[in-house]
Amino acid sequence: MAALPLYILLCSGEHEKVHMAAMMASVGAVSERSVEVFVSMNAIFAFAQDAPERYRGGAFSDLMKQKRVTDSIMLFRQGKELGDLKMWACSMALDVTGWDEDRLTADLFDGPLGLTKFLSDAENGQFVTL
C-alpha cells in the first residue's frame, strides 16, 4: 500500500522548526512518499533570497550553527532533487510582505498557493504543523 502523502504547514520562522520541517520533508520525499510544504507567517522570512540572518532560534539553533549541521534550505533542495517534494509559498504571506516570488530563495518553490487549496489537497494525507 502506498504511503499517505505528507503535508507540512510551516508557520514558524524559528530555526529549529524550519530545520525539522526540512528533515521531515526531505526524508519523506526520498522514501517513496509525496510531500508538500506550505510556507506561511514568520517562516516566509527564512526563505528570503537576501536574508541577512536567515535562521533565528534558541539554544539548539546555536548548537546546529556551531556544529555546522546541514543548512535547512539545502535539505529542502535535496528533497526536491532526490524525491517527490513540492514547496508552496502562502499567497497571503506574499501579499502581506509585499514580496514577489522573486524575493524567495531561487529554484525552491513550485509557486504561490492559497491555504484553501492546500487544505483541500491535504484532506487525504498526513498533516503536520510546525
Add this chain to the structure above:
Amino acid sequence: MAERTKIDARGAFCPGPLMELIAGLKLVDVGDEIEVLSSDKGSATDIPEWVKKVHHELVGVTQQEGVWSIVVRKAK
C-alpha cells in the same frame, strides 16, 4: 561485475548520510553496492529502515570505534 563505492559521510548529521547514500545510488548500476561510513548513530537504524522501505538490499552493518559501515546493494 558488481562494483562497490565508498561514501565517507563521517561528521555529517542526520539525515546527511542517508541523503548521500540516495544521491550515490542514482549514479551506480543495479547490483552495485555502496558502503556508507557514518559517525551518526541514527544511520545504523535509519538507513536499514529506508533500504527496507524502498526495496533495496542491506548487505550488512558493522561498527568500529564509533563509525558505522552500512553496505547497501542497489536492487532496482
